[in-house]
Amino acid sequence: MTAPAAQRAPTSAPKSDRAFIRIEDVVKTFDGFRAVDQVSLDVAEGEIFCLLGGSGSGKSTLLRMLAGFETPDAGRIEIDGQDMTSVPPWDRPVNMMFQSYALFPHMSVAKNIAYGLKQDGMSRADIEAQVKRMLDLVKLSALGHRKPNQLSGGQRQRVALARALAKKPKALLLDEPLSALDKKLREETQFELMDIQDSLGTTFIVVTHDQEEAMTLGSRIGVMDQGKLVQVDKPRDLYEFPRNRFIADFVGSVNIFEGVVAEDLPDRVTIASDALGGAIHVHHGMSCQEGQTVWVAVRPEKMVLRREAPTGVLGETVGGMAQGVVEDIAYIGGLTHYRVVLPSGQRVRATLANRERHDDAAPTWEETVWISWAGDAGVALTS
Amino acid sequence: MKRGWPLLVGAGIGFALLYVPLAIMVIYSFNASKLASVWGGWSVQWYGELLANDQILTAAWVSLKVAAMAASIGTVFGTLIGYAMTRFGRFRFRLLLSGMATAPIVMPEVVTGLSLLLLFISMEALLGWPAERGIDTIVIAHATFCMAFVAVIVQARLADLDVSVEEAAMDLGARQPRVFFDVTLPALTPALVSGWLLSFTLSLDDLVIASFVSGPGASTLPMVVFSKVRLGVTPEINALATLMIVLVAICVGLAAWRMARAGKG
Amino acid sequence: MTWLWRRGRALVVAAPVLWLGLFFLMPFLVVLRVSFAEAVIARPPFSELLDWADGLLTVTLNLGNYTFLVEDDLYIDAYLNSIRVAFVSTLICLVIAYPMALLIARSKYRNLLLMLVILPFWTSFLLRMYALIGLMSPTGFINSALALAGIGPITMMQTDFAVYAGIVTGYLPLMILPLYSTLEKLDESLLEAAHDLGAKPWKAFLTVTLPLSAPGILAGSLLVFIPAVGEFVIPALLGGPDQLMIGKVLWTEFFNNRDWPLASAVAIAMLALLVAPIMFVRNALGAKE
Numbered sequence: 001m002t003a004p005a006a007q008r009a010p011t012s013a014p015k016s017d018r019a020f021i022r023i024e025d026v027v028k029t030f031d032g033f034r035a036v037d038q039v040s041l042d043v044a045e046g047e048i049f050c051l052l053g054g055s056g057s058g059k060s061t062l063l064r065m066l067a068g069f070e071t072p073d074a075g076r077i078e079i080d081g082q083d084m085t086s087v088p089p090w091d092r093p094v095n096m097m098f099q100s101y102a103l104f105p106h107m108s109v110a111k112n113i114a115y116g117l118k119q120d121g122m123s124r125a126d127i128e129a130q131v132k133r134m135l136d137l138v139k140l141s142a143l144g145h146r147k148p149n150q151l152s153g154g155q156r157q158r159v160a161l162a163r164a165l166a167k168k169p170k171a172l173l174l175d176e177p178l179s180a181l182d183k184k185l186r187e188e189t190q191f192e193l194m195d196i197q198d199s200l201g202t203t204f205i206v207v208t209h210d211q212e213e214a215m216t217l218g219s220r221i222g223v224m225d226q227g228k229l230v231q232v233d234k235p236r237d238l239y240e241f242p243r244n245r246f247i248a249d250f251v252g253s254v255n256i257f258e259g260v261v262a263e264d265l266p267d268r269v270t271i272a273s274d275a276l277g278g279a280i281h282v283h284h285g286m287s288c289q290e291g292q293t294v295w296v297a298v299r300p301e302k303m304v305l306r307r308e309a310p311t312g313v314l315g316e317t318v319g320g321m322a323q324g325v326v327e328d329i330a331y332i333g334g335l336t337h338y339r340v341v342l343p344s345g346q347r348v349r350a351t352l353a354n355r356e357r358h359d360d361a362a363p364t365w366e367e368t369v370w371i372s373w374a375g376d377a378g379v380a381l382t383s
Numbered sequence: 384m385k386r387g388w389p390l391l392v393g394a395g396i397g398f399a400l401l402y403v404p405l406a407i408m409v410i411y412s413f414n415a416s417k418l419a420s421v422w423g424g425w426s427v428q429w430y431g432e433l434l435a436n437d438q439i440l441t442a443a444w445v446s447l448k449v450a451a452m453a454a455s456i457g458t459v460f461g462t463l464i465g466y467a468m469t470r471f472g473r474f475r476f477r478l479l480l481s482g483m484a485t486a487p488i489v490m491p492e493v494v495t496g497l498s499l500l501l502l503f504i505s506m507e508a509l510l511g512w513p514a515e516r517g518i519d520t521i522v523i524a525h526a527t528f529c530m531a532f533v534a535v536i537v538q539a540r541l542a543d544l545d546v547s548v549e550e551a552a553m554d555l556g557a558r559q560p561r562v563f564f565d566v567t568l569p570a571l572t573p574a575l576v577s578g579w580l581l582s583f584t585l586s587l588d589d590l591v592i593a594s595f596v597s598g599p600g601a602s603t604l605p606m607v608v609f610s611k612v613r614l615g616v617t618p619e620i621n622a623l624a625t626l627m628i629v630l631v632a633i634c635v636g637l638a639a640w641r642m643a644r645a646g647k648g
Numbered sequence: 649m650t651w652l653w654r655r656g657r658a659l660v661v662a663a664p665v666l667w668l669g670l671f672f673l674m675p676f677l678v679v680l681r682v683s684f685a686e687a688v689i690a691r692p693p694f695s696e697l698l699d700w701a702d703g704l705l706t707v708t709l710n711l712g713n714y715t716f717l718v719e720d721d722l723y724i725d726a727y728l729n730s731i732r733v734a735f736v737s738t739l740i741c742l743v744i745a746y747p748m749a750l751l752i753a754r755s756k757y758r759n760l761l762l763m764l765v766i767l768p769f770w771t772s773f774l775l776r777m778y779a780l781i782g783l784m785s786p787t788g789f790i791n792s793a794l795a796l797a798g799i800g801p802i803t804m805m806q807t808d809f810a811v812y813a814g815i816v817t818g819y820l821p822l823m824i825l826p827l828y829s830t831l832e833k834l835d836e837s838l839l840e841a842a843h844d845l846g847a848k849p850w851k852a853f854l855t856v857t858l859p860l861s862a863p864g865i866l867a868g869s870l871l872v873f874i875p876a877v878g879e880f881v882i883p884a885l886l887g888g889p890d891q892l893m894i895g896k897v898l899w900t901e902f903f904n905n906r907d908w909p910l911a912s913a914v915a916i917a918m919l920a921l922l923v924a925p926i927m928f929v930r931n932a933l934g935a936k937e
Contacts, residue, residue: 402768
């Protein structure tokens with residue numbers, strides 16, 4: 001199971017050990033509502049850090065405090081070793097890419113990009129050169145004279161990116177950078193964004209509600225819920241070793257079986273689960289007591305769905321098994337989602353990859369099937 | 384971020400400009416002395432004199448009648464104009480109509496007043512009507528500029544109103560006149576109310592046009608007030624203004640209260 | 649019903665076209681005609697242009713009214729003075745209205761504040777001007793207050809200042825409302841973007857808020873400027889006898905001098921030199937939107 005992690009230390013090592021952006025015990029309250037509640041976080045130089053959370057989770061407020069639009073009620077924000085807690089936005093060495101892009105509608109693309117440089121009192125020639133570099137970087141060299149309303153959504157997004165990067169900020173803050181784009185464009189742009197980050201080495205802090213986006217972009221992800229930072233991990237660790245039910249359910253989809261610890265052995269735990277209608281075995285030790293209620297999380301793609309009973313040994317190669325009836329099937333091309341009802345009434349989701357073009361043997365509606373999962377596929381959660 | 388004080392100072396000057404003169408007028412309406420420079424103690428005698436002043440009361444009644452009629456005619460015609468401009472697409476006289484409907488707003492009052500008077504005189508010479516200028520002619524004159532304002536308000540509201548709502552009514556089997564009365568008109572009601580109220584106020588307020596087109600028999604309230612005010616400060620007028628301010632404040636307050644309640648519901 | 653509606657469509661257009669044609673367009677033709685007449689002592693006090701006598705139709709066009717307008721400095725001065733006064737008061741209005749509109753647009757109590765702006769607008773314009781007399785007259789509130797302090801009296805009535813004060817207080821709401829509606833629509837993230845890119849508040853105001861509120865500035869300025877140019881009540885009540893404004897000149901020619909043809913010529917000149925350019929500007933701006 002997850003190692004009992006220290007309260008706020010990231011569980012995976014960043015690219016450099018130095019905490020480039022340091023958020024310490026930050027609290028922000030709006031009209032009595034704790035939007036950000038005692039959040040502490042270190043971000044290393046050059047990483048892409050994703051803040052993931054639903055609406056109202058506090059992720060945007062945290063980002064706005066980094067940009068300087070909100071002042072924390074308590075706590076401290078440090079960027080590159082300097083206290084930024086009460087520095088106004090115009091004096092901070094970070095720039096932001098807004099969700100709405102916030103391009104100045106009365107200025108051309110080039111003027112938009114030059115805006116930040118002008119505030120620094122840079123010479124005209126230097127500004128021109130930098131604007132040209134930025135236009136090249138985002139592949140918009142031909143469109144510098146256009147006004148924002150003459151651009152497509154994807155082009156606007158790139159102008160916003162170029163404008164925010166033009167001042168060579170120590171960190172770029174991106175608020176839902178891809179949410180305004182359609183699905184195809186979003187995927188392409190994700191990779192472009194990563195390429196640009198890679199070539200510049202700028203620290204990116206991305207706020208998003210889209211867990212796939214967070215997984216793709218982020219070198220690390222921090223999940224926020226109700227103002228608190230619930231878990232900070234690499235994408236794979238977050239998915240495979242969720243700390244609690246909220247994380248398991250929020251990141252990807254999951255089957256959760258409630259049960260009671262029946263036997264606690266050094267190499268495995270046996271859990272009696274009425275929901276499954278049988279015993280569940282989880283490998284590795286976990287700190288628990290007999291009789292304690294726990295939840296076992298199993299990802300749909302780790303479910304095996306067959307007509308015949310599984311052949312492995314329960315507790316060794318098989319973590320859990322049960323018989324149920326196929327209630328619903330959703331064919332979505334590459335994958336097929338099954339929903340199986342167990343006698344206890346619990347519904348189980350199983351995802352099967354469609355490897356064959358014709359699969360007449362696949363289980364169909366109303367059929368009785370076995371679901372099972374491997375001995376190391378389940379994760380036991382105590383909260 | 385707080386960037387308060389220059390804004391607050393500026394806004395303070397503005398609100399002072401709007402309210403200090405009114406406040407002083409209200410206070411002086413209770414001044415026992417006839418002289419503005421002398422404070423003679425509190426008194427309500429000017430209210431008594433106001434209510435005993437037949438000339439002012441008659442004029443107020445004329446003004447209210449004129450305003451109600453002009454606002455009503457203006458609202459009906461303004462609605463027609465607004466509806467035609469937003470829902471009829473291209474039609475004959477469109478440009479003429481839109482030009483004529485917006486021009487009264489930018490027309491100097493003295494020009495409108497003079498030209499209407501000359502028209503009425505010519506019509507009288509040619510057709511024998513209007514035989515006498517008075518309430519009728521003022522109503523016509525006021526209704527003409529009122530409809531321009533109502534047309535603007537209605538047009539704005541109809542442009543915001545989703546055409547697909549009307550299309551849905553048609554799709555569900557309603558024919559054109561039904562659609563207008565069942566769907567368009569209810570959605571338009573707030574615009575019509577504010578258009579009518581604006582027209583009513585503008586008509587009640589007008590001095591210049593009424594002075595041109597009215598006859599000897601019919602003096603509106605602004606005409607009487609103007610003739611009195613020209614001669615200097617008259618305390619009854621302070622009382623009149625105070626009553627008007629109180630009335631308007633009550634109406635606006637009531638409207639705001641209803642709006643706030645509708646907003647919560 | 650459908651038949652009726654089809655007729656109704658024509659009626660919907662015809663009714664306002666006829667009304668406005670008769671009571672808005674026609675009057676100007678009459679004014680145009682009278683402006684070419686001669687003032688006579690009669691009822692109505694102007695000559696006929698057409699004379700049908702002995703089988704002969706004579707048309708007498710009297711251009712004298714127009715040449716008189718050009719020859720007598722009074723009219724040109726009044727015209728220029730009206731434009732100057734209207735322009736200056738529009739500027740003052742703008743300077744006062746802008747912070748108010750900005751404050752209201754950013755305030756939590758915007759509905760209350762808007763109501764406070766609109767409220768004086770619903771009370772009588774004439775009475776508000778009268779209130780200014782009470783404030784500014786030699787025995788008015790300000791001078792009484794100054795007298796207590798041993799200063800004054802200051803002459804305010806019958807000066808340019810009084811006229812400006814009248815126009816500004818009278819038309820301030822008309823400037824605030826369009827400004828407010830553009831400022832209220834202004835996306836706040838644009839300002840944040842400007843701050844984020846290093847612009848301090850006043851710089852962000854100059855480079856973002858101000859240019860983006862240009863449509864509101866223009867709309868508000870037109871709403872104040874147009875009625876101010878032709879204003880009669882304010883110069884008549886607050887201005888001095890030598891305060892020449894074109895609206896007052898027309899009024900005087902008509903009511904006091906009973907020179908209807910000359911008043912008509914002034915009206916036609918106002919149409920050509922004020923209304924036509926304003927309509928042109930408005931349309932040009934409207935087309936750009």
